[in-house]
Amino acid sequence: MTIAVSVRDLRKSYGEFEAVKGIDFEIAAGQVFGLLGPNGAGKTTTVEILEGYRNRSSGDISVLGEDPQHAGQAWRSRIGVVLQSSSLYPNLTPRESLRVFAGYYATPRPVDEVIEIVGLGEKADARVRTLSGGQKRRLDLGLALIGNPDMIFLDEPTTGFDPGARRAAWETIRNLRSLGTTILLTTHYLDEAEQLADQVAVLRGGVIVRAGSPAELTGGASETEIRYRQAGEEILERTTDPTRRLHELTSAALERGEVLDGIEVRRPTLEEVYLELTGSETGAE
Amino acid sequence: MKLFVHQLRTEQLLFWRNREAAFFTFFLPVIFFLIFGAIYGDTDISSEHIKGSYFLEAGMIGYGVASTCFAGLGITLVVRRELGILKRVRTTPLTPLTYLSAVLGSIFIVFLFEAALIILIGRVLFGVPFPTQAFSVLVVLLIGAVCFAAMGLGISGFVRSAEGSSAAINAVYLPMAIISGTFFTPKGYPTFLKVIADALPLTHYTKVTRDVMVHGVHVWSDWKQLLVVLAWGIAGMLAALKLFRWQPREA
Ligand SMILES: Nc1ncnc2c1ncn2[C@@H]1O[C@H](COP(=O)(O)OP(=O)(O)OP(=O)(O)O)[C@@H](O)[C@H]1O
Numbered sequence: 001m002t003i004a005v006s007v008r009d010l011r012k013s014y015g016e017f018e019a020v021k022g023i024d025f026e027i028a029a030g031q032v033f034g035l036l037g038p039n040g041a042g043k044t045t046t047v048e049i050l051e052g053y054r055n056r057s058s059g060d061i062s063v064l065g066e067d068p069q070h071a072g073q074a075w076r077s078r079i080g081v082v083l084q085s086s087s088l089y090p091n092l093t094p095r096e097s098l099r100v101f102a103g104y105y106a107t108p109r110p111v112d113e114v115i116e117i118v119g120l121g122e123k124a125d126a127r128v129r130t131l132s133g134g135q136k137r138r139l140d141l142g143l144a145l146i147g148n149p150d151m152i153f154l155d156e157p158t159t160g161f162d163p164g165a166r167r168a169a170w171e172t173i174r175n176l177r178s179l180g181t182t183i184l185l186t187t188h189y190l191d192e193a194e195q196l197a198d199q200v201a202v203l204r205g206g207v208i209v210r211a212g213s214p215a216e217l218t219g220g221a222s223e224t225e226i227r228y229r230q231a232g233e234e235i236l237e238r239t240t241d242p243t244r245r246l247h248e249l250t251s252a253a254l255e256r257g258e259v260l261d262g263i264e265v266r267r268p269t270l271e272e273v274y275l276e277l278t279g280s281e282t283g284a285e
Numbered sequence: 286m287k288l289f290v291h292q293l294r295t296e297q298l299l300f301w302r303n304r305e306a307a308f309f310t311f312f313l314p315v316i317f318f319l320i321f322g323a324i325y326g327d328t329d330i331s332s333e334h335i336k337g338s339y340f341l342e343a344g345m346i347g348y349g350v351a352s353t354c355f356a357g358l359g360i361t362l363v364v365r366r367e368l369g370i371l372k373r374v375r376t377t378p379l380t381p382l383t384y385l386s387a388v389l390g391s392i393f394i395v396f397l398f399e400a401a402l403i404i405l406i407g408r409v410l411f412g413v414p415f416p417t418q419a420f421s422v423l424v425v426l427l428i429g430a431v432c433f434a435a436m437g438l439g440i441s442g443f444v445r446s447a448e449g450s451s452a453a454i455n456a457v458y459l460p461m462a463i464i465s466g467t468f469f470t471p472k473g474y475p476t477f478l479k480v481i482a483d484a485l486p487l488t489h490y491t492k493v494t495r496d497v498m499v500h501g502v503h504v505w506s507d508w509k510q511l512l513v514v515l516a517w518g519i520a521g522m523l524a525a526l527k528l529f530r531w532q533p534r535e536a
C-alpha cells in the first residue's frame with residue numbers, strides 16, 4: 001500500500017495563535033480521507049498547507065512524495081483543488097472556464113466529459129455570474145477535475161448543494177475513487193463522511209481528537225446502548241458486548257415470564273460520536 | 286511559452302468580455318478624443334504652439350496609458366484577488382511569472398490597439414499627420430505601459446475590497462489625468478497646481494508623448510522626463526513587491 005499523504009506533527013501558528021497544534025495522519029493512495037470538525041478547527045489551514053498554498057510553522061509533510069512547500073509545476077499538475085470559497089471568472093461560461101483551466105495541464109480530461117461528470121450540461125454556455133450557488137460549486141469541482149489529477153483536495157465541496165446534487169457529487173467522488181484518485185475532503189456533513197470516507201479524522205481546536213474508519217468511530221470506541229422498561233422503570237445500559245448482554249437480558253426475562261417493554265438496541269451514529277467529541281467546543285470559539 | 290500564449294488569449298477573452306471595464310479603460314479615451322477634438326481640435330493652443338487636435342492626440346494616449354495600464358489593471362487585479370481567482374490560479378501549474386507576464390502582455394496589446402485607434406482617428410477626422418518617428422513612438426508606448434502597469438500592480442495592494450476598487454482607483458487616476466495636462470496644457474497653471482503636476486508621472490509622460498508624436502523628437506532626448514516616469518514605475522514595483530497578495534483580503 002503506497003502512502004499518498006503523510007503528516008507528522010504538523011503545526012501552524014498565525015502570530016501568537018496556534019491554529020494547528022501538532023497533528024499526525026496518513027492517507028493511503030486511492031483512499032478517501034475525511035477531515036471533520038467544527039468551525040475554526042483548523043481544517044482549511046491543514047488542507048491549504050497540504051496544497052502547498054500556506055507554509056507550515058513546523059512538522060514534516062509529504063504529498064505524492066514531495067514537500068508541497070517546495071514542489072514544482074509537475075507536482076501541481078498532479079493535484080486538483082476545490083477551495084472553501086468559490087473562485088470563478090464571472091463573465092466566462094462554465095465551458096470556457098473549463099477550457100481555460102484545461103490549458104494549464106499536460107493531459108487534461110475532455111471538457112465535455114467534465115461538464116457531464118459535474119452535471120452542468122444545461123448551464124454549460126450560460127455566464128457563470130448567472131449560475132446558482134450550487135451550480136457554481138459544481139463548476140469549482142469541475143475545475144479541480146479538469147487536470148486529471150492523482151490527488152484532489154476538496155474543502156467543503158458540497159456546501160450549498162441541494163440533496164439531489166449532493167448525492168450526484170457523492171457519486172462523482174466515488175467514481176473518482178474507483179479510478180484510483182486519492183481524495184482529501186473536509187465537510188461538516190457527517191453522513192457525507194460516513195458515505196464517502198475510508199478514514200476519518202475529527203479535528204477540534206487544532207488537534208485530532210479521534211481518527212479511524214467511520215465504522216471504527218461509531219462502533220469501536222463508543223458503546224452500544226440498550227434501553228428497555230422493567231417494572232415501569234426506564235433502564236439504560238451501555239455495553240461493549242451487546243450480543244452477550246442482550247442474550248442475558250432476554251433469557252432472564254423469558255425465564256421470569258416477563259416482557260422487556262420498549263426494548264431498543266442502538267449504536268451511536270457518526271453524528272452522535274461527533275457531537276460528543278466536539279459538542280462542548282462548538283460555538284465556544 | 287505555450288502556457289504564456291494560452292494565458293494571453295485567456296486574458297484577451299476576459300478583457301473584451303467584461304464590457305463595462307473595456308468601455309472605461311479602452312473606449313473612454315477614444316470618446317474623449319472625439320468630444321474634445323470636436324470642441325477645440327481646430328483652435329490653436331498658443332502656449333504650446335500647436336493645434337488643439339495635435340495636442341489632444343498625444344494627450345489622449347497619455348490618458349489611455351493611465352486608464353488602461355494603471356487603473357484598468359489595478360481594478361482587475363483587486364477584483365480577481367477578492368474573488369479568489371488569483372488564489373485559484375496559484376493551485377494550477379501556471380507559474381506566477383507566466384501568469385503576470387501574460388496579464389501585462391495582454392494589457393500592452395490593448396494599449397497598443399488603443400493608441401493605434403487614436404492615431405488613426407486623429408489622421409482621418411482631425412487631419413493630424415502620422416508620427417514620423419515610428420520607432421520612438423513604439424518605445425514611448427512600451428515604456429509607458431510597463432511603468433504605469435507597475436504602478437497599477439502597486440496600487441492594487443492598497444485597495445482592500447472589490448466593491449471599492451473602481452471608486453478608489455478612479456479617484457486617484459482621474460484627477461491625475463486632468464492635472465497632468467492630458468486635456469489642457471499645464472503651462473497656465475497656478476503655482477500650487479504646477480507643483481503637483483510636476484510631481485506626477487503622467488505630466489512627464491504626456492510631455493514625452495507630445496514631443497515625440499507632434500514635434501518628431503527622438504525619444505531619448507526627453508530622458509529627464511523618462512527618468513521621472515521610470516522612478517514612479519520602480520516605486521510602483523516596490524509597493525507591489527511589498528503589498529501584492531494572491532489571497533483575498535476579506536476572507
Ligand atoms: N490567515 C489567517 N490569519 C489568522 N488566523 C487565521 C487565518 N486563517 C485561519 N485562522 C484561524 O485559524 C483557525 C482555524 O481556521 P481554519 O480556517 O483552518 O478553520 P476550519 O476548520 O476550516 O473552519 P470552517 O469549518 O469554518 O471552515 C481559526 O481560529 C481561524 O480564525
Ligand SMILES: [Mg+2]
Pocket residue numbers: 043044045084155
Ligand atoms: Mg474551512
